[in-house]
Amino acid sequence: xxxxxxxxxxxxxxxxxxxxxxxxxxxxxxxxxxxxxxxxxxxxxxxxxxxxxxxxxxxxxxxxxxxxxxxxxxxxxxxxxxxxxxxxxxxxxxxxxxxxxxxxxxxxxxxxxxxxxxxxxxxxxxxxx
Numbered sequence: 269x270x271x272x273x274x275x276x277x278x279x280x281x282x283x284x285x286x287x288x289x290x291x292x293x294x295x296x297x298x299x300x301x302x303x304x305x306x307x308x309x310x311x312x313x314x315x316x317x318x319x320x321x322x323x324x325x326x327x328x329x330x331x332x333x334x335x336x337x338x339x340x341x342x343x344x345x346x347x348x349x350x351x352x353x354x355x356x357x358x359x360x361x362x363x364x365x366x367x368x369x370x371x372x373x374x375x376x377x378x379x380x381x382x383x384x385x386x387x388x389x390x391x392x393x394x395x396x397x
Contacts, residue, residue: 271298277326281358284351286334300336301329304383306394323363323376324383327355331387338395345395349388356380 271294278285292300303318303325318325334348357380364373 269294269298271301271329274301274326274329277359278330278355281326281355281362283326283330283355283358285330286337286348286351288337289330289333292333297329297333301332304328306391307397308394321379321383324356324359324380327352327359327383330355335395340396345392346388348395349384349391352387353380353384356383 275290275294275297279290303314304321305314305317309317318328321328331348331352334351338344338348357377360373360376360380364376366373
C-alpha cells in the first residue's frame with residue numbers, strides 16, 4: 269500500500285508533522301491524500317504533477333493531512349507550508365550528497381523552493397476550504 273510507504277518515509281526521515289499524523293488510520297490518510305495540488309485541480313493534472321514530483325510525495329502526504337486538519341488561520345497556513353518546505357529539504361538532504369550529485373541535489377532544492385512558493389502564494393483558498 270503506497271500510503272504505508274509514504275508514511276514510513278515521513279517517520280524514517282523524522283519529518284515535522286501536524287499533530288495526530290502518525291495516529292491517523294491508514295485508510296483515512298488514503299482518503300485525505302490527493303497528491304500534488306489542491307482539490308480544485310483536475311485529477312488528471314494532479315496525477316501528472318504528482319508523477320513529475322514523485323520524489324516529494326511523502327512531504328505532500330503530510331501537507332495534505334495538515335490541510336485536512338486546517339484551523340483556517342493564516343498562522344496555521346504559514347506553519348503548514350513551512351513544514352512542507354522543511355520536509356522537502358529533508359528528503360533532498362537524505363537522498364543526495366553534494367559530492368556525488370551536486371547538480372541533481374541543487375535542482376531538487378530549487379524544486380522544493382518552487383513547491384513551497386506555489387503553496388504559500390496560491391494555496392490560501394484551498395486552506396480555507
